[in-house]
Amino acid sequence: MAIEPADYFRPDLLELAAYPVQDATGLIKLDAMENPYAWPDELVGGWLQSLRSARPNRYPDPEARKLKAALRSAFGIPDASGLLLGNGSDELIQILLLPLVGTDAVVMAPEPTFVMYRQVARWLNLRYVGVPLRSDDFGLDLPELREAITRECPRILFLAYPNNPTGNLYDRVAMAELIESAPGLVVVDEAYGPFAGDSFLDDLSRHPNLLVMRTLSKMGFAGLRLGFLCGAPEWLRQFDKLRLPYNINVLTQLTVIHALSRRDLLDTQIDAILAERARLARHLAALPGVVVYASQANFLLLRLMERKADAVYAQLQEQGVLVKNLSAQGGALAGCLRVTVGTPEENDRFLSSFCSCL
Ligand SMILES: *Cc1c(COP(=O)(O)O)cnc(C)c1O
Numbered sequence: 001m002a003i004e005p006a007d008y009f010r011p012d013l014l015e016l017a018a019y020p021v022q023d024a025t026g027l028i029k030l031d032a033m034e035n036p037y038a039w040p041d042e043l044v045g046g047w048l049q050s051l052r053s054a055r056p057n058r059y060p061d062p063e064a065r066k067l068k069a070a071l072r073s074a075f076g077i078p079d080a081s082g083l084l085l086g087n088g089s090d091e092l093i094q095i096l097l098l099p100l101v102g103t104d105a106v107v108m109a110p111e112p113t114f115v116m117y118r119q120v121a122r123w124l125n126l127r128y129v130g131v132p133l134r135s136d137d138f139g140l141d142l143p144e145l146r147e148a149i150t151r152e153c154p155r156i157l158f159l160a161y162p163n164n165p166t167g168n169l170y171d172r173v174a175m176a177e178l179i180e181s182a183p184g185l186v187v188v189d190e191a192y193g194p195f196a197g198d199s200f201l202d203d204l205s206r207h208p209n210l211l212v213m214r215t216l217s218k219m220g221f222a223g224l225r226l227g228f229l230c231g232a233p234e235w236l237r238q239f240d241k242l243r244l245p246y247n248i249n250v251l252t253q254l255t256v257i258h259a260l261s262r263r264d265l266l267d268t269q270i271d272a273i274l275a276e277r278a279r280l281a282r283h284l285a286a287l288p289g290v291v292v293y294a295s296q297a298n299f300l301l302l303r304l305m306e307r308k309a310d311a312v313y314a315q316l317q318e319q320g321v322l323v324k325n326l327s328a329q330g331g332a333l334a335g336c337l338r339v340t341v342g343t344p345e346e347n348d349r350f351l352s353s354f355c356s357c358l
Pocket residue numbers: 087088089090091114160163164189191214215216217222225226227
């Protein structure tokens with residue numbers, strides 16, 4: 001008899017649901033924190049020119065040396081820090097957790113947060129412990145975290161800064177205390193760094209157990225898949241051995257090097273997103289029955305009163321606007337929707353549809 005999936009996969013993996021990605025065909029896509037702007041013509045011309053030198057018949061530079069140099073200068077990565085690249089920061093999360101396979105190590109994160117920490121831990125059969133954020137403002141619950149850290153002794157703690165899906169920056173002093181007192185590694189995930197006023201990159205030299213993870217996805221390169229991890233070189237050297245040798249492809253390497261040479265054009269887009277974030281928040285906050293949480297990211301978390309979230313989500317979709325419905329996750333996110341900041345036109349469409357749904 002031939003082997004069947006049930007003979008191959010652990011029972012918990014057989015039961016796992018695949019990561020859901022909503023079909024967005026024909027919809028205004030405000031569900032996934034993408035940059036809504038296409039590249040300006042100025043950038044596209046030089047880009048196509050640079051692609052002429054691409055050699056898709058050859059493997060990419062396994063160390064991506066030119067790309068790393070461009071990232072170091074564009075993001076002000078300290079010279080003393082190591083740099084590890086991932087095919088999206090999702091891949092870096094996987095690399096971070098791989099060494100723990102087969103151990104009883106605990107992976108910890110305050111929740112609600114980015115779901116991939118839990119998801120990858122689950123694939124690898126690791127123990128994951130989520131510690132609730134404060135329910136009123138989604139800030140770190142320090143007494144709860146101190147206790148959970150003492151009890152579980154997490155080998156790794158993920159802190160998304162700003163957090164997804166809540167959009168807030170945690171208190172910096174609380175973060176520093178956690179990094180100081182944590183018995184394991186602390187990964188500060190700065191996926192939304194370009195939209196936030198703060199970063200832990202400059203804190204790396206003070207904390208040997210601190211790693212800072214970033215991605216280019218949310219600032220306009222979601223389709224290229226590039227994330228990076230900064231921290232002590234002796235840590236990154238070990239993680240680097242678990243990276244697939246050619247994980248950053250030829251086109252991504254060339255494209256990002258070119259785009260970062262015109263950081264000014266990217267910053268113009270980011271400034272436009274920040275201005276729209278403020279405008280969108282102002283309009284939404286004026287609506288009755290809607291709570292808008294303060295955001296340092298390129299999205300807003302909304303809470304709708306009277307259990308309206310599911311109905312509003314469905315009606316928005318009927319009207320051609322796709323947002324993220326977090327309400328189904330329940331708990332602290334009951335009644336919540338998450339909307340990515342789009343172009344002014346997209347945001348206007350969203351606002352008028354949203355008002356008509358309420
Ligand atoms: C989107 C996101 C990521 C993953 O980004 P990649 O596209 O895999 O680079 C990581 N962390 C957080 C908090 C995110 O929101």
